[in-house]
Amino acid sequence: MVNWNALLPELVLSLGALTLFILELFSSRRHFRLLVLLSAFVPLLAFLSLLFVEYPARTFFNTFEVNGLSLLAKALLYLLTSLVLFSLYDYYEAKGSPYTELSYLSLLSTLGLSILLSSTNLISLFLALELSSIGMYVLVSVLKEDYPSKEAGFKYLIIGSAGTGMFALGSAFYYASVGSFYLKEYRDENTLFSLALFLILSALALKVSAVPYHFWTPDAYEGAPTPITGYLATAPKLALYFLLVNLINYFSHAKQWFILVSVLSILSMFYANFTAYAQRSVKRLLAYSSIAHAGYFLLGLTVAKPELQKALLFYVSVYSLATLGSFVVLSALEKREGFTHHILDYRGLFKEHPVLSVSLALFFFALIGIPPMALFVGKLTLFMGLVNATLLPLALAFAVASLISAGYYLRVLVAVFLEEGERKYTPAKVSGGEAFTVLLCSLLVLLLGLFPNLLYDLIKF
Amino acid sequence: MEGLLSLAIFLPLAGAVAVAIIRQEKFSKLLSLAISVVVFLITLYLFLNFDWNRSGFQFVSKYDWVPSLGISYHVGLDGMAVSLLLMTALIFVVAFLWSLKVEDRPNLYFALFLALETACLGVFSALDFFLFYLFWEGMLIPMYFIIGLWGHDRKVYAANKFFVYTFFGSIFLLLGIASLVVYAYLMTGKLSFDYAFHLGFSYPMLFQLVVFLLFGLGFAVKVPMWPVHTWLPDAHVEAPTAGSVVLAAVLLKMGTFGFVRYSLPLFPEASKYYIPLIFFLSLVAIIYTAMMAIAQTHIKRLIAYSSISHMGVVTLGTFAFDLNALNGAIYMMVAHGLSSAALFMSAGFIYDRIHSYHMDDLGGLARYVPKLAVMFMLSGLAGIGFPGLAGFVAEFLVFLGTYKNFPLWAFIAGSGVVLSAAYFLYMYKRVMFEEETLSEYRLEKWRHLKDLELHHMLSFILIIVSAFLLGLYPYPFVKIMEQTSKYVLGG
Numbered sequence: 047m048v049n050w051n052a053l054l055p056e057l058v059l060s061l062g063a064l065t066l067f068i069l070e071l072f073s074s075r076r077h078f079r080l081l082v083l084l085s086a087f088v089p090l091l092a093f094l095s096l097l098f099v100e101y102p103a104r105t106f107f108n109t110f111e112v113n114g115l116s117l118l119a120k121a122l123l124y125l126l127t128s129l130v131l132f133s134l135y136d137y138y139e140a141k142g143s144p145y146t147e148l149s150y151l152s153l154l155s156t157l158g159l160s161i162l163l164s165s166t167n168l169i170s171l172f173l174a175l176e177l178s179s180i181g182m183y184v185l186v187s188v189l190k191e192d193y194p195s196k197e198a199g200f201k202y203l204i205i206g207s208a209g210t211g212m213f214a215l216g217s218a219f220y221y222a223s224v225g226s227f228y229l230k231e232y233r234d235e236n237t238l239f240s241l242a243l244f245l246i247l248s249a250l251a252l253k254v255s256a257v258p259y260h261f262w263t264p265d266a267y268e269g270a271p272t273p274i275t276g277y278l279a280t281a282p283k284l285a286l287y288f289l290l291v292n293l294i295n296y297f298s299h300a301k302q303w304f305i306l307v308s309v310l311s312i313l314s315m316f317y318a319n320f321t322a323y324a325q326r327s328v329k330r331l332l333a334y335s336s337i338a339h340a341g342y343f344l345l346g347l348t349v350a351k352p353e354l355q356k357a358l359l360f361y362v363s364v365y366s367l368a369t370l371g372s373f374v375v376l377s378a379l380e381k382r383e384g385f386t387h388h389i390l391d392y393r394g395l396f397k398e399h400p401v402l403s404v405s406l407a408l409f410f411f412a413l414i415g416i417p418p419m420a421l422f423v424g425k426l427t428l429f430m431g432l433v434n435a436t437l438l439p440l441a442l443a444f445a446v447a448s449l450i451s452a453g454y455y456l457r458v459l460v461a462v463f464l465e466e467g468e469r470k471y472t473p474a475k476v477s478g479g480e481a482f483t484v485l486l487c488s489l490l491v492l493l494l495g496l497f498p499n500l501l502y503d504l505i506k507f
Numbered sequence: 508m509e510g511l512l513s514l515a516i517f518l519p520l521a522g523a524v525a526v527a528i529i530r531q532e533k534f535s536k537l538l539s540l541a542i543s544v545v546v547f548l549i550t551l552y553l554f555l556n557f558d559w560n561r562s563g564f565q566f567v568s569k570y571d572w573v574p575s576l577g578i579s580y581h582v583g584l585d586g587m588a589v590s591l592l593l594m595t596a597l598i599f600v601v602a603f604l605w606s607l608k609v610e611d612r613p614n615l616y617f618a619l620f621l622a623l624e625t626a627c628l629g630v631f632s633a634l635d636f637f638l639f640y641l642f643w644e645g646m647l648i649p650m651y652f653i654i655g656l657w658g659h660d661r662k663v664y665a666a667n668k669f670f671v672y673t674f675f676g677s678i679f680l681l682l683g684i685a686s687l688v689v690y691a692y693l694m695t696g697k698l699s700f701d702y703a704f705h706l707g708f709s710y711p712m713l714f715q716l717v718v719f720l721l722f723g724l725g726f727a728v729k730v731p732m733w734p735v736h737t738w739l740p741d742a743h744v745e746a747p748t749a750g751s752v753v754l755a756a757v758l759l760k761m762g763t764f765g766f767v768r769y770s771l772p773l774f775p776e777a778s779k780y781y782i783p784l785i786f787f788l789s790l791v792a793i794i795y796t797a798m799m800a801i802a803q804t805h806i807k808r809l810i811a812y813s814s815i816s817h818m819g820v821v822t823l824g825t826f827a828f829d830l831n832a833l834n835g836a837i838y839m840m841v842a843h844g845l846s847s848a849a850l851f852m853s854a855g856f857i858y859d860r861i862h863s864y865h866m867d868d869l870g871g872l873a874r875y876v877p878k879l880a881v882m883f884m885l886s887g888l889a890g891i892g893f894p895g896l897a898g899f900v901a902e903f904l905v906f907l908g909t910y911k912n913f914p915l916w917a918f919i920a921g922s923g924v925v926l927s928a929a930y931f932l933y934m935y936k937r938v939m940f941e942e943e944t945l946s947e948y949r950l951e952k953w954r955h956l957k958d959l960e961l962h963h964m965l966s967f968i969l970i971i972v973s974a975f976l977l978g979l980y981p982y983p984f985v986k987i988m989e990q991t992s993k994y995v996l997g998g
Contacts, residue, residue, distance in 0.1 A: 416647060416674075417641045417644045418641055418645065425681070426684075427576070429681060429682050429686075430688060432685075433682075433690070434693070438686070441685070442682070445679060448678060449671075449675050452671055452674050453667075456667055456671070460666075463652065463656065464662070464666070497572075497573065498576065499574065499576070502573070502576065
């Protein structure tokens with residue numbers, strides 16, 4: 047028997063995507079805004095449907111599991127997707143490429159991530175990962191007459207496929223050693239299991255863009271349409287960390303786990319934070335910031351300790367809000383003619399757009415980890431978790447890395463607030479959706495910083 | 508009564524929001540001044556009602572905030588905190604008075620200063636590590652923009668340097684707080700950020716040694732202690748006058764306050780272990796930076812170095828483990844807050860009128876701006892510890908106490924303090940006298956200089972009167988500070 051109730055949010059998403067697909071067949075480019083706004087309500091419906099899901103539950107021969115944690119992850123995921131869809135219409139219209147396909151492609155990606163969060167089986171994981179990735183390959187490339195976005199999509203596709211290959215091969219080795227595709231407690235260590243661990247971890251590290259699997263990130267982030275970069279930097283990251291927290295129970299007993307994860311983490315933190323200083327484009331800089339944050343987040347996966355994973359999940363959730371907010375600000379700015387995201391284009395922004403500048407400052411200070419923004423609480427709880435696991439050296443590395451990172455965020459803020467602009471742009475019109483998203487993200491980042499328990503207490507294992 | 512302290516802390520923040528929304532220049536200025544006066548009156552009331560015979564914290568209010576992480580909203584005052592709170596409130600009144608004529612983006616300016624006031628008052632009142640850190644870092648963003656937006660030529664460099672140094676210190680402080688909380692959690696099974704909870708806990712030596720360093724790094728950058736002091740001269744030189752005043756008078760005190768409030772009582776053994784290190788750094792600060800001060804021709808830079816030198820005396824007294832020395836150290840925090848504020852105001856006034864901080868451009872001013880000459884002299888004397896003014900009592904207590912346990916260190920430090928008279932009098936001579944070397948052109952300009960205006964005069968009088976009060980009648984102040992010293996030294 048299939049337990050349809052457990053699949054409710056996914057059903058809503060797929061039905062929504064199908065409806066939009068059919069609507070899209072019969073509509074022209076003129077209806078772009080309507081379709082996109084309609085699609086923004088689908089994740090909201092899915093979000094509401096979460097309230098009716100009974101958990102814990104399993105279905106589809108136990109490949110699909112619903113529990114409190116996965117429901118929370120889905121709630122956040124739907125919220126992020128909906129915010130992205132609310133904010134993107136004006137950007138595409140201003141760029142003259144109102145591709146109506148956006149509406150259902152992003153929903154399908156989210157559907158993939160949503161299934162990913164509930165999978166307990168490597169095959170369904172693989173399928174979910176592919177469903178989400180294929181949607182995103184296309185999303186990255188659709189921007190009319192824009193060469194960098196095609197290049198970004200192509201690179202993302204090639205490197206993403208390598209990740210897919212690694213995941214498939216890893217699953218095969220897992221099957222060879224464990225004798226099943228189901229994730230289960232497996233205590234016997236052998237070479238095949240180590241190989242499986244290595245390959246699967248590499249594939250997932252590629253998806254969360256940890257060094258040395260980060261190569262696609264700067265190009266894809268920079269080339270993609272900015273609202274999609276916002277999606278790319280938040281929704282899949284969030285889902286994958288929830289997945290990794292789930293996987294840690296099955297893999298972390300292997301002695302390679304700790305070494306692999308901490309090496310990935312330290313490489314990401316330091317490589318990205320130093321390389322970010324060489325960037326001239328703020329969008330690309332945020333890509334490196336995302337790689338650095340992947341390093342911080344991986345620290346939360348080094349050992350299986352509930353406190354540590356709780357801190358990680360809180361951190362990654364509020365990080366998504368701050369990052370999404372920054373990218374929406376960036377996409378609102380990009381609508382100005384001739385604006386290229388070069389740091390010089392940001393000079394004197396405060397005079398022209400005080401509200402956008404202040405929100406950007408809020409998100410950047412949050413990313414540095416200054417209280418009272420919520421990322422500070424994430425940092426603090428991650429510190430506490432690391433100390434609790436007697437990993438003080440890693441905590442010190444984290445402290446040093448986040449200190450290094452302060453400089454490049456500040457450079458952008460210096461350009462925005464303290465320098466005078468030379469070029470005059472047409473003022474950017476901020477659309478209702480963008481304003482709403484920026485406002486909501488900044489309010490949430492502040493609110494969760496002052497009252498972290500609103501979210502923190504929901505993360506239960 | 509119970510909510511009075513919280514009211515004092517958050518009133519400026521509410522004012523900042525109001526100023527940011529309404530954005531009327533006159534309204535901003537008057538509201539800021541009014542709020543700072545009200546806050547000053549509240550802190551004065553708290554100060555007068557403080558019972559120095561009772562140990563422990565007073566005017567306490569405590570509410571659960573984030574129960575799952577053991578975080579509470581917990582504020583209260585001890586003797587040191589109430590003195591520093593009063594000084595802070597006074598300094599902000601002065602800073603707002605001084606800034607009444609600001610024309611460049613006044614609304615943003617006053618909003619940032621009001622936010623800064625909340626952070627400063629909060630640091631001294633917080634009794635919860637999380638709350639403390641919130642305020643501690645909360646002052647970073649307003650101060651960054653105050654330096655960066657209203658500073659002088661190299662403001663961006665100075666603002667960034669200030670931000671990075673301070674953030675460098677505070678990230679380790681945060682790590683220290685996390686370690687402390689988690690350690691107590693592992694030992695007792697109770698997760699709590701509450702200061703009082705940790706106070707009754709004794710940590711093993713190795714843990715103390717490590718965490719003392721983490722905390723100490725955070726505080727040392729703020730004090731600032733040699734060799735992490737280099738941000739201070741730059742920040743001061745570039746900051747606008749009121750920014751310098753707050754920076755010198757209040758922000759520097761957060762570091763030494765942290766040492767007394769957190770390092771000493773939480774890590775008593777580690778503190779004793781690190782005495783040679785701290786003393787060495789303090790002596791370097793006292794002597795080396797005083798010599799640096801003598802070498803300066805930029806008056807603000809000179810005063811900035813003198814601040815570092817004076818803060819060296821504070822750290823010396825803090826770690827001398829003697830009641831008198833600790834009293835003196837706390838006294839010095841207040842005394843230096845007053846004198847450095849007045850000195851920076853004098854320097855700022857000179858810049859307003861003459862547009863230069865360089866001694867080469869100055870000279871012979873005493874004849875043309877006599878009121879300033881008097882105020883400048885008095886504030887300098889307060890700084891170098893002239894009897895009858897606040898600094899004297901402080902230095903006397905510190906050296907008296909230090910001499911008892913560490914006569915050699917006290918002797919060297921005491922001789923170093925002589926240098927302070929040298930650099931101040933040297934500066935005073937170059938700025939106020941030396942009329943002979945002035946060009947005709949300058950003399951002509953000096954003849955049209957306008958002396959202190961009413962709001963300048965009021966600001967100076969507030970500070971100088973307080974300095975005299977502290978210098979001539981130290982008894983109640985020492986008594987109140989002793990309330991802290993006693994529990995810190997465990998007696």
